[in-house]
Amino acid sequence: MKYRVRVRVNGEEYEAQAEPHLTLVTFLRDQLGLLGTKWGCGTGDCGACTVLLDGRPVTSCMVLALSADGREVTTIEGLARDGKLHPIQEAFVEHGAVQCGYCTPAAILVAKALLEETPSPSEDEVRRALAGVLCRCTGYSKIIDAVLAAASAGR
């Protein structure tokens, strides 16, 4: 049986039908066509499917689509404005923090949530925030550089 789900994604209201066992990552990708959110391990370990749920990072493979009903989701597609990249995205480009790109949406969303709560994080705080985003290109240093640079630019 399918149930109705109403969810606000990147500021836009969506109404759809979803099976009870459908996860949020599959809902976003297959039903809403938002392919920026990546499907990685499917077990909540790698962090590639990270989205912001009511402003906080969560692994969307560990969320039922129906549980997101009435809540607010931000995906990587929600960051650029009028064709202009978000400052954190700019910083990732400038610092070469994107290699294969698979973890990039997650890393940027985690950074966004971090900088909203802690505008001037220490390097340790950045590392702790990124602990749940695995980069198999192992380009962690440049990701950390980019987040710290975005933080100083925002000051």
Add this chain to the structure above:
Amino acid sequence: MSAPDVEYLRPSTVEEAAALLERYRDRAMLVAGATDLLLDMRFKNLLPQCLLDISRLPLNYIREEDGELALGALATIGAMERSDLLRRRYETLVDAARNFGSPQIRNLATLGGNIGHATPSAEMAPPLLALDARVRLVSARKKRDVPLEAFFTGPGRTVREPDEIIAEFRLPVSLRSRGTAYLRHCARETLDIAIVGVACSLSLDDGERIRGARIALGAVAPTPIRASEAEEVLRGKVAEEAAFARAAELAAVASRPISDVRASASYRQEMVRVYTTRALTLAAQRARTGERG
């Protein structure tokens, strides 16, 4: 997962949820943070007749009331990590929350789920044991409190009846002279399951003599356990290395670890000794410096 029809129900009150659970009992699976549930559905091929989503029940709180600390079952591990109240007065819970899973999982996983799922390594269990927590279970029939010590019966097993919901945890309020800590041993710093976890609580008279102690161990027995003999030997002793070393030996003896992919039984037992000493030292330091408001 392709599936026969699964029902999805999302009650908004505890009474409603209890009535539904009374009807479905173990044909329903509870959805809160869902981080354990979705893994079970995928790897154990569990597909319930009904997913009972309790995530909207008003059980998401962290507060002191009636001389107790009340932790709603839906409080997330992330909320506990960020709680000023817990950081000031119940440090052991924050120590454990900070080490739990990943930040993204902490924003989903709930305290009720972590305890209800009852893995021997459940991160939040040793701190709650060290703080004398009680589990409040609610069903359509009754409401009852169970000491956490009597709650676990084996790996993944508890005394919770199929129609009961874990509603909250209640703990005695912190005393000013008390210090608590939780330390874990892991192969890597984050995203890992503890090889050994040790929580302790020390109440000191005049910053010196131990009035009371609690020591709880995770991942070294079929359930999280208290090390009662180690607690006893500390009572009335001066809070210093000699007493801690003796208690740590007794804690190691109390543990009944297994050998698995993470560590051998004998290594785990030795780590219980090492981490008990360290956790007691940290708790005593916190009791003396009064890291609290």
